[in-house]
Amino acid sequence: MNLLNLANISAFYDHSQALFDVNLSLDDGQVLALMGRNGMGKSTTIKVICRMMRNQGGTIVFNGADLSRMPAHKAARAGIGLVPEGRRCFKDLTVYENLIAAARAGEWDFDRVATLFPRLKERKDQRSGTLSGGEQQMLAIGRALMTNPRLLLLDEATEGLAPVVRAEIWAAIATLKSQTGMAIIVVDKSLRELGTIADTAVILEKGTSVWSGAFSALTPAITDTYLGI
Numbered sequence: 549m550n551l552l553n554l555a556n557i558s559a560f561y562d563h564s565q566a567l568f569d570v571n572l573s574l575d576d577g578q579v580l581a582l583m584g585r586n587g588m589g590k591s592t593t594i595k596v597i598c599r600m601m602r603n604q605g606g607t608i609v610f611n612g613a614d615l616s617r618m619p620a621h622k623a624a625r626a627g628i629g630l631v632p633e634g635r636r637c638f639k640d641l642t643v644y645e646n647l648i649a650a651a652r653a654g655e656w657d658f659d660r661v662a663t664l665f666p667r668l669k670e671r672k673d674q675r676s677g678t679l680s681g682g683e684q685q686m687l688a689i690g691r692a693l694m695t696n697p698r699l700l701l702l703d704e705a706t707e708g709l710a711p712v713v714r715a716e717i718w719a720a721i722a723t724l725k726s727q728t729g730m731a732i733i734v735v736d737k738s739l740r741e742l743g744t745i746a747d748t749a750v751i752l753e754k755g756t757s758v759w760s761g762a763f764s765a766l767t768p769a770i771t772d773t774y775l776g777i
Contacts, residue, residue, distance in 0.1 A: 549612065551576050551731050552597070552699060556606035558755075559596050566592045567603070567755040574699070574748070579725050579732045581742045581763060583775060584752035590735045591633055593752065594703050597733075598630050599623040611698065624650070629697030631688050633704045633735075639677030643668055646676050646687055647694050654696030661690040664720050682713030689720065699731045700724070706736060714741075721745055739771065751775070 550573040559567040567589050574580050582590050595601035596608065599620040608615045615623055624630075638646050647658055647668070662669035665686040671679060676687055685705060692700060702721070706714040718741045724730055725745055736742055742749075746763040751774045759770055 550574060550609075551611055553609045554593070554597070554606065555608075557593070557596060557603045557608060558605035559592055559601055559603045561592075565755065567596065569756045570596075570606070570752065571757045572750045572760065574731050574733065576698070576731055577725075577729045578747045579721075579734060579745050581746040581749040582733055582735045582752070583737075583742075583749055585775065588752045589755040590752055591703055592755070594630070594701050594733070594735065597623075597701060598628055624695060624697075625652075627696075627698035629692035629695045629700045631685075631692045631700070631702045631705055633707070637676040637679075637684050637687050637691070640675060642673050642675055643679070643687055644672045646691055650691065651694040652696050656693045656696050658694075661693055664693075664723060665690055665716075680713075682709050682716070685709060685713070685717060686720075689717070697730065699733070701733050703735045705734070706738070706741070714738075718744070737775075739766075739775070 552574040554570055554572050557567055557570040570589065570593050572580065582593060584590050592601065596603050599615060599618055603616060610626060610628065613626060647661060667683055668686055668690055671683065676684060679687065706717050722745050724732060734742065743763060749763045749766060750757055751759040753774055758774060
């Protein structure tokens with residue numbers, strides 16, 4: 549049985565339909581790349597999985613439980629961790645306070661997060677609003693890990709970052725894949741970096757799943773059709 553399964557998902561912003569027919573599945577320990585041009589429904593799909601947005605049709609099952617009527621806080625407690633687009637750290641709280649704000653008991657604690665991102669230990673008592681963009685992204689990932697999720701969702705986790713920081717983030721994701729049984733969904737535009745970690749891929753076009761399969765099966769023709777400018 550899949551850890552996560554979305555079947556025929558539709559969703560609306562008021563009266564405007566954003567998702568029409570989204571399908572994806574993911575097993576424990578797998579990394580799935582959720583891909584598509586801007587505005588095709590990737591972030592909306594992430595919101596639906598996290599229950600920050602309701603689906604109007606289709607089914608969403610996580611670890612055997614129907615999430616369709618589950619509020620966001622219960623989905624988080626069920627084991628879904630989100631690294632949102634834009635980081636959204638609590639700027640007036642310190643690094644440590646951000647990390648423990650939603651922490652749950654488990655393998656991921658401050659020491660383990662600090663091992664993954666040593667800079668967070670160095671800035672433990674620094675307010676997050678004074679951190680660089682890259683450090684805030686590390687903090688957002690660490691905060692999600694502190695909830696000890698079974699599924700981690702990364703929505704544009706490297707967008708706008710300097711190349712050296714992007715490399716650190718990708719290395720951390722690779723570590724999570726190799727050293728944990730965590731399932732991960734990554735929304736990102738970089739085919740090269742995704743190719744180093746992703747097992748499978750789903751491409752969205754106008755709120756519909758138009759291609760899915762092993763990441764290694766992506767061809768230039770497919771990427772040019774659905775991801776090209």
